[in-house]
Amino acid sequence: MDPLKLLSRATKPSKSRLPAGLSNSPSQGAQASKDVNPRKRKRGEGVTDGSNDNVFGLEFFHHNAAGASQPFRNASRQSKVSQDGSEGLAAKPETALSAELPNSTTLDGEAKAVLNRHKVKITWLNPGVLSQKDSRNCSAKRKPAKPALYPHPLHSIGDLQPRFDISRKLASNLDEQGYVAPTEVQLATLPLLLDRTDSFLPRSLDATESGPYGLDMLTVAPTGSGKTLAFLVPLVHKARHQRRTKVVGDNGQAKAIILAPTKELVSQIVNEGRKLTQGTGVRVVQLRKGMRLIARNDSDRGTVAAAADAPSSGVRTIVRADILVSTPGLLHAMLRDDEISSADLVNVSSLILDEADVLLDPLFREQTLSTWDNLNNPELRVSLWSATMGSNIEELTRSTLERRLKRLREQHGLQVEEAPLIRVVVGLKDSAVSNVQHRLVYAATEQGKLMALRQLLHPTSTSKDIGPSLLPPFLVFTQTIERAIALHSELLYDIPAEAGGISRIAVLHADLSDTARDSVMTRFRKGEIWVLITTDLLSRGVDFRGVNGVVNYDIPTSSAAYVHRVGRTGRAGRVGGVAVTLYSREDMPYMKHVANVVAIAQKQQVRADGGVDNQQWLLDTLPKLSKQEKEKFKKGGIESRTARGKDADPKSARRARISSKSGYVRRAENNRRSAIIGNRQRAPLTVDGGDEIDFVGFD
Known part of the structure; x- marks a missing residue:
């Protein structure tokens, strides 16, 4: 094995630095794979003034003869600015209602063209909130129409400060991190979340009725498309605005809660949030055991010093957080055990569910909804984010919002109005990234899968059936923890000593301690680990920007699981990634959902020879599962590979064992x-x- 190949962590280089036009985007498949992602510049490169320059040819707005953007202004909605320009809200260009502008038809037409070009669809799910009379006039059998919305997209990240009056420090932090051009999800959702006037609606709501930031949102966007930044920037801006206006009753309590399914994803969100909040006074805190959010009395305040002097004494640490990030299980347990009370969360006005389909899955649903119900702020706004979101999640969200609204009105006597519920879909819903190569490899048996994985590690040919070889670093996903440990033991000595040996391969799963998990994650990000074997623990949201490939050693249990697994590569439109799924005879009855997703992704990816490899013969051959069989497989996977399968069918369990040794x-x-x-x-x-x-x- 050539150590230089193993050290290669870069993806396929691009021939051109800048995209040719608006067509290059992660949601547009083959075109996106032709160029390196231009969204984020490296530190130290030339800084462009996003307020006036036409970055990367993004023709979002009208331009006059001088080339400057023509502002979309409405004098009645311009906010006052102090003489020094440091306080108040700046006049916001490009946010006026279409009905209030003489050239509104042209402006709406441009916004619609841009959103359609980027395959962004925005739908208003509850338009009846503006007029109860209209809702009563609707027939019981006829559901009200769900109109499409076309807010004016974001021109560049540099436009956030002049257009929405985000703080100069926040704008500086964004520039420091190298953000230049918005991704599809950012250009669509940032105007929705930062527009204080709801001007994108056909008939504007009064800000006093729906709150200063008055909408709930469902966002479905591809993996690696920048969803974290899309919800963090409005949260930081809103928290800073609430600090500046000194909300009554604010005692250092959290103003926003972000829930994520795993500790790794929570840690990543906190890390990104702290980069954005440097120097802004906004605190982003990861919730840990033993924390108390506020000091309720003088004696509690005195324990802060005691906890600092004796961290092992069992004294609970008191922290003040503007944005609190946690897993649903930890926050639910602390609420249940009275370690955190509803009074601690009285000022929470934003709830973010990252990877919402998992958080509202039966595994986490009770914990998530319990936290949601404990937030009694009438101005609470909720947004759900994921790369996959079924219709059942949408229905559950609407019913939860209606139930909470009814409870606040009846039990608490609050006059709470329903907020607009907006759905944003980027690209094809529930589809895998198309800028990576998807391969399905039949290996017949468990021994065949192990041999195929070793052939990917040590390629001896460029067979089309096996597909392209994998360059480290890459991830290997298994069905269970036991299988991850067994596979790690088998591959432990496959990397030669001169290339690093056993230190280059590791296993990560939920049974490891937090310290061990953090250590493995850090080493993998630094490039010290080249092959990381894991379970679905790392399939959600975690951003590894240099991952060159993903191997599904065990097939995923749903199409959504496949989308999220392979989404660890091809982040933000990067090309050169490989997604290989190994399957055996035992997997054949359950392969239909994976083959369907792969076929859709391959249809979007135009190959160099001009053809499309959709493996239609495989789709026609694979059997279909009933709804009950799908649910059973989603919950337990293939039974012979689990602990209970050893007792139910010992013979099948022996065949499913990961081992290269003979019987x-x-x-x-x-x-x-x-x-x-x-x-x-x-x-x-x-x-x-x-x-x-x-x-x-x-x-």
Whole structure:
């Protein structure tokens, strides 16, 4: 094996630095794969003034003869600005209602053209909130129409400060991190979340009725498309605005809560949030055991110093957070055990559900909804974000919003109005990224899958059936923790010592301690680990920007799981990634959902020869599962690969074992192991007097 190849972590280089036009985007498949992602510049490169320059040819707005953007202004909605320009809200260009502008038809037409070009669809799911009369006039059998919305897109990240009056420090932090051009999800959702006037609606709501930031949102966008930045920027801006206006009753309490399914994703969100909030006074905190959010009295305040002096004394640490990030289980447990009360969360006005389809899955649903119900702020706004979101999640969201609204009105006597519910879909809904190569490899047996994985590690040919070789670093996904550990043991010595040996391969799963998990994540991000074997623990949201490939050693249990697994590569439109799914005879009955997603992704990806490899023969051959079988497979996977499968069908469990050893060798090892155990359990030797002695050898 060539160590230089193993050290190669870069993806396929681009021939051109800048895109040719608006068509290059992660949601547009093959065109996106032709260029390196231009969204984010490197530190130290030339800074462009996004307020006036036409960055990367994004023709979002009208331009006069001088080339400057023509502002879309409405004098009645311009906010006052102080003389020094540091306080108040700046006049916001490009946010006026279409009905209030003489050239509104042209402006709406441009916005519609841009959104359609980027495959962004924005739908208003509850338009009846503006007029109860209109809702009553609707027939019970006829549902009200869900109109499409076309807000004016964001021109560049540099436009956030003059257009929406985000703080100069926040704008500086964005520039410091190298953000230049918005991604599709950012150009669509940032104007929605930052527009204080709801001017994108056909008939504007009064800000006093729906709150200063008055909408709920469902966002479905591809993996690696920048969703974290899209919801963090409005949260930081809103928290800073609330600090500046000194909200009554604010005692350092959290103003926003972000829920994510795993500790790794929580840590990543906190890290990104702290980069954005440097120097803004906004605090982003990861919730940990033993924390108290506020000091309720003087004696509590005195414990802060005690906790700092004696961190192991069991004294609870008091923290003040503007944005609190947590897993649903931890926050739910602290609410249940009265470690956090509803009073601690009284000022929470924003709830973000990252990877919402998982958080509202039966595994986390009770914990997530419990937290949601404990937030009694009438101005609470909720947004859900994920790369996959079924219709059941949309229905659950609407019913939860309606139930909470009814409870606040009846139990608390609050006059709460329903907020607009907006759905944003970027690209094809629930589809895998098309800028990576998707391959399905039939391996027949477990031994065949192990051999195929080793052939990907040590390629001996460029067979089209096997597909392109994998360059480190890459991820390998298994169905269970036990299988991840077994596969790690098998591959432990496959990397030669001169290339780093066993230090280059690691396993990560939920049974490891937090310290061990953090260590593995850090080493993988630094490039010290080249092959990381894991479960679905890392399939959600975690951003590894240099991952060159993903191997599904065990097939995912749903199409959504496949989308999220392979989404760890091809981040933000990067090309050169490979997604390989190995399947055996045992997997054949459950492969239909994976093959469908792969076929859709391959249809979007135009190959160099001009053809499309959609493997239609495989789709026609694979059997279909019933709804009950799908649910059973989604919950438990293939039974022979689980612990309970060993008792139910020992023969199938033996065939499903990850091992390159023959049955004869394994039996010999088991016999030897049994002999050693039996020898240790034998009665000790005795002398004539009956005293026990220890045998110390013939010498």
